[in-house]
Amino acid sequence: MSRPRLMNRRQDLVEKVIFDGYDFGVLMQYVEGANRLFLERNGFYIRRAEHPQHRYWRLPKGKLLDDLDVLFHRLMELSEDRFNESWETFSHKITAAQNDPDRQAFTWGLTFRIAPLVQGGILLSGDYHPGAVAVSRRMHGVFLGHSKSWRIDAGAEVVRSNLILELGLSEDQFEILDTVQELLTDGSVVPADEITRISLGGPPQERAAKAADDSTSTDVYLAAVPSIERTGSTTEQINQALAGYSLLDHQPAGIRHLLQRTSALLADDMGLGKTRQAIIAAAIRAANRPILVITLSTLIINWQREIQMVYPKATIGQQVFDPSSQWIITNYERLGDFVLHAGHFEVMIIDEAHRLKEPTAAWTRHGFDIAAKIPNRYLLTGTPVLNRESELHTLLRLSGHPVGKLPLKEFCEQFAGSQDFRMNLRGAIGDWMLRRRKDVLPGLKGKQRQTLPIELTAEERKQYDQIRLEDRPSLARLGSLRQLLEQVKIRVVMDLLCELDAEDKVILFCEFKDTVGTLRTRCKQAEYGCVTVVGSDSVGKRQKAIDQFQSDPETRVFAATTSAAGTGNNLTAANYVMFLGLPWTPGLQDQAEDRAYRNGQLRMVVVKIPLVENTIDQMLWQMLQDKRQLASDLIEPDAAGNARQALATNL
Incomplete structure (x- = not known):
């Protein structure tokens, strides 16, 4: 008589453990909440289906072994005893993997780039692997923090051979370049004193001290x-050669x-x-x-x-x-x-x-x-x-x-x-x-910028000051304040839309995706035809929105983030441009405005810039003006000279 099978035998919690000498790979059953435990230990889940270790959690050796018993008991608590695993079986799988390491466990898909340096030696860059870091350190390499690469005083073949021996890589996982790299002195420059800074006030924030590391450098190398x-x-x-082409003058x-x-x-x-x-x-x-x-x-x-x-x-x-x-x-x-x-x-x-x-x-x-x-x-x-x-x-x-x-x-x-x-x-x-400049195009009717002062309501001012004085880093507060001011300007922009003629079209530029979503809702409620473009949109979706705005007379509003639609696109159907939020540089602002003000535009383009009184809006606007003057000195000296001469005349 045959022995009966156990139909309901519980599964093991851990299916398999691998080790490459640096990192562990753990393949286990799904346990709700376990991902947080692995992420706390710098774990990385391998999602790519084509990866040999698909569905494994990859964890650094030290992070896993330091509190292995704690991790085990936490996993068992989360699994509520649904799996057949004990501390003895769990630790045995870890030890067995350590005793039989597979150096190629996590080398799938890695590529490294080796380029010669004009001063001698090589520059090593590419995908991260702790084994590559170990090889670079053993060869007395210096890590270049800016470019995330290693400068090593050795030949390309020696470095490649050491990596192959250490990690079991194949030769096709290396790109050996013959373009010589030269040192670019970092020489970072502080912005000119003449440029306005944005000051928020509030509690001072402590700066994290930089860790001293003799094996790190700020040098930058680029190909000659x-x-x-x-x-x-x-x-x-x-x-x-140009005789057969149709060109503007x-x-x-x-x-x-x-x-x-x-x-x-x-x-x-x-x-x-x-x-x-x-x-x-x-x-x-x-x-x-x-x-x-x-x-x-x-x-x-x-x-x-x-x-x-x-x-x-x-x-x-x-x-x-x-x-x-x-x-x-x-x-x-x-x-x-x-x-x-x-x-x-x-x-x-x-x-x-x-x-x-x-x-x-x-x-x-x-x-x-x-x-x-x-x-x-x-x-x-x-x-x-x-x-x-x-x-x-x-x-x-x-x-x-x-x-x-x-x-x-x-x-x-x-x-x-x-x-x-x-x-x-x-x-x-x-x-x-x-x-x-655009004055070479006689058909353009010109562009006007108009700033519009806005006052905050008492409630809005209270909210603004609350954010400004929060105990958070200044950049975080600055971002929150900019987002608040964009929301404030929505009511102003909607009033401006009511004043436009039936044939007018407008581009609304924002810095935040949420503002674009709110504008879309408000335009729909007001029965304005509106299309939107944000960074997460596909290229096809963006082009469809642009084409609709350009060709459909009922689509009168184009709302977008400046980063997603502020460059390259032709939006000459618009004769108004409005900024609910300003970009950080005048160049980006100019590019955004000139989606409408470009060859093919038959009407005057009016740019309206609402600025909220007694806020960072005014500081940002002045900063842009300062930067605009700097750029003008470099790329449009005639215009800068004329402006200075006019100012002197007025004085």
């Missing part, structure tokens, strides 16, 4: 980019500016057709060789449309490397995928190039790696300076301009901090940067 050279293309040759000069240099900045005001000029210049220079376009993810569709308008038969790829495409358009976040393919391209176009102002950002590092391998580099931005002069340094270096080769500290000593220094910088880069 070839120097700018003249191409030899004559004005006559370029004019002949100012655009041939912009195309010539790009074609006569291996790298240049086209800094035309928003709406003057930088995209069209760059497309034509790149196509002429490339002569049927591949072109890489780098832009914001939200503008990829715009670029594809613009290219097809000029070259209907062009083959265009998006986001991934395709050797059969003449044009490939990608966004900043994907640049790392193109580093090894950089030599394939003849021209790179960097749209919204001010995104590369921060040398420590990963996409800046990747942008330099790519630029080092591409002979022609065209930079486009209507706002090359957002906050201070030093932001131009990275763009100059990316172009290979002699001024960009100066150490950042020396650059700032020569060109930053005063109006005279800024004028000297403008003279030094005049041949590299071409800037035209």
